[in-house]
Amino acid sequence: MIKNIKFSSTELNVKFINNFEDNYPIIWLRDHAKDEISWDDRSSQRKIFTAGLDESLHIKKTSIVENGKYLDILWSDLERPTRYSYEFLFGNSLNKENKNRNIKTWKNNDTTKDVYIDYDITTSKEGFKKFLQKLYNWGFCVITNCKTEMKSVETIANKIGYVRQSIFGGLWSFQSDENMADSAYTQEELRPHTDSTYSNDAPGLQLLLCCEYNAKGGESIMVDGFKIAETIKKENKEIYEILSNIEVPGNYIGDGVFLEARRPIFKMNSDNELIQVSFNNYDRADFRLKNDLMIKFYEAIKRFDLIANSKDFQWRHILKPGELLIFNNWRILHGRGEFKGIRKMSGCYINKEDFDSVCKLNKIY
Ligand SMILES: [Fe+2]
Structure with missing residues (x-):
């Protein structure tokens, strides 16, 4: 008042x-x-x-x-x-405490059953809000008991925003395929990364629905990129600065396109708040810095990537048919354990601004 x-x-x-x-x-x-x-x-x-x-x-x-x-x-x-x-x-006061968006960053031990929600719950207005809240808080969420068809992905995507078109199309469906140019189609372990470091506007959400699983391994891996940032900021200011300032190029060459973009691994807004984590060692493009800085850059990404690959920081779960994993690609790194067998997935991307929009409309933040 x-x-x-x-x-x-x-x-x-x-x-x-x-x-x-x-x-x-x-x-x-x-x-x-x-x-x-x-x-x-x-x-x-x-x-x-x-x-x-x-x-x-x-x-x-x-x-x-x-x-x-x-x-x-x-x-x-x-x-x-x-x-x-x-x-x-x-x-609009400048004097009040900094806008605390109530994000609680997490390590493996902090994750709970709260990351799951049943599909039926999300169909009501209140249930959908509950789902958004989980997705916002954790940066990811698993919707259980979805129908194992691509249509489920579309239905959920349309409740949030709309399916984004990209080089992979809109809705996609895939299983391991050695003929595709992208590393996501192999059966080898896929280390934690964010998607589309080669895009100036990386997708905000990714949806991945398990449609069929007849395999060994292949856990989905989630890592809180904001927790990595918090950890590095505490332990080594110099590394934090390097990751916050050096613009790293990413590119995608193949399938008839040549896409390239660059931004720091920790991207800040003008209030110096972290707004996006981007890291993809697979897609990093050729670039060169002065030798002393280049060496520091390698030390910095080594620390970042070792944390991202540490089990302490990873939530791991084998998606069962009917489970849909949805995550914030501006915050969460995703990966997948090595597997043998058949694993069929469907998915899509949603723009970041459309995720923000539905969160604001539902007063999530
Ligand atoms: Fe990916």
């Missing part, structure tokens, strides 16, 4: 009941006005021509409304007061 306000010609000072305090620039408040002249409620789009605001713009009057739930501001260029909610002001 809003406790107190005062304003000058350039700023509005707001004191909140929980003792937070912030100064909001006048131009920012006017630009964020949600009255009918400045804002289109139906499209959630700004109508105001921000660049055209008068330089003499100022606050004429303010009042706290409904015991601090709202703040009304009468602007010099508007006839009626504009209302700002406590949630809006507090949510």
Whole structure:
């Protein structure tokens, strides 16, 4: 709730009941006005021509409304007061604790049965929300008792967003195939990696449904990339900096395409928060740094990859027919143990922004 306000010609000072305090620039408040002249409620789009605001713009009057739930501001260029909610002001405060998105990073020992959910549960609104919450918290989730057909993948994908088209098509189905160019089709152990380091917009989610399993081995491996980052940050700042700053190129050459992209293994946003982990030793493209930095880079990826391949950090599980593994490809590294026999899988990718969208709509974060 809003406790107190005062304003000058350039700023509005707001004191909140929980003792937070912030100064909001006048131009920012006017630009964020949600009255009918400045804002289109139906499209959630700004109508105001921000660049055209008068330089003499100022606050004429303010009042706290409904015991601090709202703040009304009468602007010099508007006839009626504009209302700002406590949630809006507090949510945009620079002084509050850093946005904690409540992600709990994990090692193998931390994982529980909570990573599973029955398909039937996900069909209700509440159940679907529960599923999203698990997927968001752990970075992955297994949906059990799905029908062992490609259609199940599509149905689940369409509830979240939509199937992404890529060089592998939209929905895919595969079993070990030595004729394909990609390492994913072999029966050898597939070490933990993220997909599409060669894409500027790597898929946000990957879905993998086990349709048939008549084999030995072939566990699915999940590793929390955010936990690796946390671990390295604690143990060696220099390695952390290298992994956060050196842009590593990845490429995909074959099947009629030549794709290439580059980004740091730990990608940060402008607030220095980790937003994406990308690591794929298979797809790393040729690149060269100055010799001393190059050597440090190899030390850094050695540490990263040894952690990723340590059983302490790995959740391992043999997917049974009807189990669909879904994971956040911007956070979780995936792999697969060596196997002998037949293992048929179906799957697809979903864009990161569509995963974010469904999480926001369901108030997951
Ligand atoms: Fe992969």
